[in-house]
Amino acid sequence: MKNIVIGSGPAGRLGSLELGKLGQDVTLIEKNHIAGTCLNEGCMVICALTDITKFISTNKKFNNHGFLKSQLEISYEKIVEKIVETQEMLRKLNQMENESFGNNIIYGEASIEENEIKVNGESFEYDNLMIATGARPFIPDIKGSEYGLTNKDILKIDEIPEKLNIIGGGIIACEIANIYSCLGSEVNVLARSTFLKELGANAKKYVLEKIIPDVNICENTSVMEAFKDKVVCENGGELDGIPFFATGRTPNSEIAEGFVELNPDRTIKVNEMMETSVSNVYAAGDVTGGYLLTPVARMEGITAARNMANYPNKVSYECIPQSLSLNMEVSFVENEKINCSDDETATIGIPGIAGPGSFWNILDGETGYTEVEFDKNENKIKRINSISPSSVSDVAYLSYLMREGYDLDDYADFLEIHPSSDSNYKIIKNMWL
Incomplete structure (x- = not known):
């Protein structure tokens, strides 16, 4: 059977790989660069820059403690050059990996015309189609929005901005603020409502006070007009600095308009098998909305691919772990199926304890913070907020146990690798069980 996948981001790339592994005939079409937003404009770029800021932060800390004396000279131009060089290497590897399963990769802009x-200029017939065209930055309808930067422009900036106004209050806004504040920019974050509403109050407080203390956070602040070097807020106040929009994502669903059913927000409507309203046409990844996360896009792409190859499969969105890539990792997960009142929950929170990457933080009292909320009746974890160098792996592991329905007694058999997962070990095994 002939399978066409449009878009080679995490959903399309992993979906086409899965189809190739299953012995299917696959043509993968990509408009720009293989691996999509994640590698070329998104999380991989953020992680690369955050690696730099972590080093800067650690260097500053060691200098303050007096056992290391060094001065750093930062070349943003060279950082960008090396990110691009690494991206080119990874694109080649991703293409080779896909082609190793016999998949045909075509670069160009696709259009859908009947079947x-x-x-x-070429036409390709298909038995199954997967639309995985991703999403792009959403730009709010404000005067002067054309002057604003987005994540697509990070590798086009010539030098570190002296002043930056980040418009948005979510994870991307926080990550960008951390990067440029650490690189020396004077940063304002302008959140239309609440900043970092994804986090619990104590975790948010830790981020503001310990990780991004030099960033000026303005909540309940709307921007009315943007200029090249300033923004005007709803109250008439002006803030100097280049505008940077971190205001969410909008789906690249134009290719499917009039072909499959769209949701009110213009994302492609799919069911739990990633099927659209048209028979044998599937969609996966950011173009379908929901969790705009690389691991979720991969999961959806693989689910769609298996169904295209007649291996029935359904996607599940329970207990999805998420993170912020900052100078200390912040991770969180919630079990949405547990509904209980405040009287039925117990919450335990402790400062992080010394481990890889945090030993020297003890001197500054900046060892992180972990908080776990339990359902006392069901004896299960309801929510985790964890800030520590190991929080990403810790929360990913614990989210799996939550998804599988393990209760707190089952965690007694968890054997940690000292000192990586000590925070969760101390809370779950020593303080609760």
């Missing part, structure tokens, strides 16, 4: 796909 065939057109790209570069």
Whole structure:
């Protein structure tokens, strides 16, 4: 059977790989660069820059303690050059990996016309189609929005901005604020409502006071107009600095308009098998909305691929772990199926304890913070907020146990690797069980 996948981001790339592994005939069409937003404009770029800021932060800490004396000279131009060089290497590897399963990769802009796909003047018929065209930064309808930067522009900036106004209050806004504040920019974050509403109050407080203390956070603040070097807020106040929009994502669903059913927010409507309203047409990843996360896009792409190859499969969105890439990792997960009142929950929170990457933080009292909320009746974890160098792996592991329905007694058999997961070990095994 002929399978066409449009878009090679996490959903399309992993979906086409899965189809290739299952022995299917696959054509993968990509408009720009293989691996999509994640590698080329998104989380991989953020992680690369955050690696730099972590080093800067650690260097500053060691200098303050007096056992290391060094001065750093930062070349943003060279950082960008090396990120691009690494991206080119990874693109080649991703292409080789896909082609190793016999998949055909075509670069060009695709269009859908009845039962065939057109790209570069050629027409391709298909038995199954997967639309995985991703999403792009959402730009709010404000005067002067054309002056604003987005994550797509990070590798186009010539030098570190002296002043930066980040418009948005979510994870991306926080990550960008951390990066440029650490690189020396004077940063304002302008959140229309609440900043970092994804986190619990104590975890948010830790981020503000310990991780991004130099960032000026303005909540319940709307921007009315943007200029090249300033923004005007709803109250008439002006803030100097380049505007940077971190205001969410909008789906690249134009290719499917009039072909499959769209949701009110213009994302492609799919069921739990990633099927659209058209038979044998599937969609996966950011273009379908929901969790705009690389691991979720991968999961959806693989689910769609298995169904395209007649291996029935359903996607599940229970207990999805998330993180912020900052100078200390912040991770969180919630079990949405546990509904209980405040009287039925117990919450335990402790400062992080010394471990890889945090031993020297003890001197500054900046060892992190972990908080776990329990359902006392069901004896299960309801929510975790964890700030520590190991929180990403800790929370990913614990989210799996939550998803599988383990109760707190089952965690007694968890054997940690000292000192990586000590925070969760101390809370769950020593303080609760």
